[in-house]
Amino acid sequence: MKQKRKIKSYFWIFFSLYLFIFLFWWFDYVGEFGFLYIFSVCTFVSFFLAWASSLFVLLFNTR
Structure with missing residues (x-):
């Protein structure tokens, strides 16, 4: 729960x-x-980049 x-x-x-x-x-x-x-363009691009950055943080924290 804390990880999420x-x-x-x-x-x-x-x-x-x-x-x-x-x-x-x-x-x-x-x-x-x-x-x-x-x-709207800035929000969409920021959402996508934040999602990708969160995935990278998740992948690096699992090691």
Whole structure:
């Protein structure tokens, strides 16, 4: 149970970190594409990268 909670916390830490990085990086394009489009793309990419990073953390912790 603690392992699952720890993995979820890693996921949310990675997700918020990636979301902050991508929003900071792509915020200049809001005027060109729109805020909702940029926010949704950043959320999707951050979700995928956080999922992959959590899997890597899980794989390295099992060794």
